[in-house]
Amino acid sequence: MTCPQEMRIEAYLDNELSREERKELARHLETCSHCQRSLAEAKRLSEWVEEALGESIAEAERYEVDVNAAWSRMEATLATREQGREEEVALVTQLPTNAHANETMTTEQEMEGRWTKMMKRNWRWLAGTAAAAVMISTFTIPQVQAAASDLLSIFRVDKIEMVKLTEQDLRDLENWISTGSPGKQEIKGLGTAWIDEGRSDNYFETQQAAEQAGYHVPSAPNGYALDGISIHDGFTLNLKLDTEKSNKLLKQFGADVQFDPKLNQKQFSVTFPQDLHAGFNSADSTRRVDLDIVDAPQIHVPADVDLDQLRNTVLKLPFLPEQVAQQLANIEDWQTTMPVPYVANGRDSFEEVQVNGVEGLFVEAKQQPGHGMLMWQEEGKLYRLELNAHHEQNLDTQQLLLSFAKLYDR
Amino acid sequence: MEGIATMSEHPVTPPTFQHVFRAYYPQVVRQVLRILGDAAAAEDVAQDVFLQLYDQEWRTIDNVGGWLHQASIYAAYKYVRSERRRSSRDERGAEPGPSVEPSTEERWLQQEEITAVREALTDLGERDRALLLLKYAGYGYRELAEITQVESGSVGTLLARARKKFRDLYQRRRGMES
Numbered sequence: 001m002t003c004p005q006e007m008r009i010e011a012y013l014d015n016e017l018s019r020e021e022r023k024e025l026a027r028h029l030e031t032c033s034h035c036q037r038s039l040a041e042a043k044r045l046s047e048w049v050e051e052a053l054g055e056s057i058a059e060a061e062r063y064e065v066d067v068n069a070a071w072s073r074m075e076a077t078l079a080t081r082e083q084g085r086e087e088e089v090a091l092v093t094q095l096p097t098n099a100h101a102n103e104t105m106t107t108e109q110e111m112e113g114r115w116t117k118m119m120k121r122n123w124r125w126l127a128g129t130a131a132a133a134v135m136i137s138t139f140t141i142p143q144v145q146a147a148a149s150d151l152l153s154i155f156r157v158d159k160i161e162m163v164k165l166t167e168q169d170l171r172d173l174e175n176w177i178s179t180g181s182p183g184k185q186e187i188k189g190l191g192t193a194w195i196d197e198g199r200s201d202n203y204f205e206t207q208q209a210a211e212q213a214g215y216h217v218p219s220a221p222n223g224y225a226l227d228g229i230s231i232h233d234g235f236t237l238n239l240k241l242d243t244e245k246s247n248k249l250l251k252q253f254g255a256d257v258q259f260d261p262k263l264n265q266k267q268f269s270v271t272f273p274q275d276l277h278a279g280f281n282s283a284d285s286t287r288r289v290d291l292d293i294v295d296a297p298q299i300h301v302p303a304d305v306d307l308d309q310l311r312n313t314v315l316k317l318p319f320l321p322e323q324v325a326q327q328l329a330n331i332e333d334w335q336t337t338m339p340v341p342y343v344a345n346g347r348d349s350f351e352e353v354q355v356n357g358v359e360g361l362f363v364e365a366k367q368q369p370g371h372g373m374l375m376w377q378e379e380g381k382l383y384r385l386e387l388n389a390h391h392e393q394n395l396d397t398q399q400l401l402l403s404f405a406k407l408y409d410r
Numbered sequence: 411m412e413g414i415a416t417m418s419e420h421p422v423t424p425p426t427f428q429h430v431f432r433a434y435y436p437q438v439v440r441q442v443l444r445i446l447g448d449a450a451a452a453e454d455v456a457q458d459v460f461l462q463l464y465d466q467e468w469r470t471i472d473n474v475g476g477w478l479h480q481a482s483i484y485a486a487y488k489y490v491r492s493e494r495r496r497s498s499r500d501e502r503g504a505e506p507g508p509s510v511e512p513s514t515e516e517r518w519l520q521q522e523e524i525t526a527v528r529e530a531l532t533d534l535g536e537r538d539r540a541l542l543l544l545k546y547a548g549y550g551y552r553e554l555a556e557i558t559q560v561e562s563g564s565v566g567t568l569l570a571r572a573r574k575k576f577r578d579l580y581q582r583r584r585g586m587e588s
Contacts, residue, residue: 009566049576052523053543053546061440065436067435071435077457077461078464
């Protein structure tokens, strides 16, 4: 009952036939009444559909779209999302995104806020990256003794060592790492990094409140008063690798090393026991000091893994910039050293200093007089002390911070 | 791994996400608005569609316009479905009202018809709906086949079927009302 040419009627109507096909169908229509009826019906239907859709659509066509406003909104959403990610410290993804902040800032007020924020952000990033770097340096270990049957956990870090990153290194890392949902990051084909849930955040406005909750509150520098303290009860960063895919990747990059298949989908983790942040204001509120104390991370790696092989392999991963890998490989006391990456950007100056008798690092933003940051490690804890003195010229921030640091010497 | 492959070969002047956004945003909003009839909701859905694009390896999508069109249709109907669930849950029962206040009887009738069209589209299957709306948006058979992932030879037949189904659903809607 159907005519072979009928199949083409819709395409004929929609002007989708080739010239030849069109001619052929037109000739056929002259003689086939069945197809004539079909065409008429299809035409009516098609016209009705256009009309029906058109009515509901006319409204939409008249709607004026404000693309600028829409783009601003999108930008804001993307920015919040990036920020949300930073909160979740995950493997090497906390890259400072405002590398050019200083160039684009206009007023002093903005610069100030931005700078402080940048340091905080970098610090978070440092924590996250340090975790990753710790893991990487864990892999650089020649041998670690087995303690538990399935896990060997095992050492506490009591030294820090700076690993220099350039902005190009950062961009390379950033390019390489894909963005995923916050809290869990798929590392392109290699595996997954995630943070255990249940991390609790506590904030106290006064020393009394914190002490009542059972926390020890670090002393305020002389002439400063506590302005809030927040304590995170620690979290664990986990990593699982797909060794098969990772090995393919390595091969693709011409690396002559491979992951031990025993590692496949096995969990590695770094636990940060606790981190504390306290703010202090000077009596006249012109200066502010921020203190962070982070317990040294603990590392857990599977027991039956050949760490010699692992070390070589991880250091050859393509996303690890060569000079960074080199620096990591050069760390001798790998068991007890935490590599802390910092960015050499030409706008901040870095200086190694002695803090309470141990190696520390002083960071100063060149364009920001009165701002400085000191980092050091003592008894397995990492300390970060930041001073924000609102553009006081000629203030020796380094000396001031060093004097504050004595408060926390044990 | 694809990420690495593309990383090494930076195109000379690749379009940024902003370029893509600015070029296609109006068409996405309008597409969603045709379906929802509510401008504020349409802007929300359009934003979501672009976030989806942002999360894709969007530089590798051949036909970004087509991708966006289909994603908009899909997102708009997802919104319609969730709104329905919400309104039945809230026991409000009422469909979202027309965006324009009916002033005359004629206006009101027209609005009724628009509602019926929207309802009929909602009742259609996903593929049929995409075919109809994309066709209306001016896409040719080849693009339709590509976007909805059907054989290009069967687009005509599928389209004819979708049109009939749409008309039947519409008539059933109108019949129910009167």
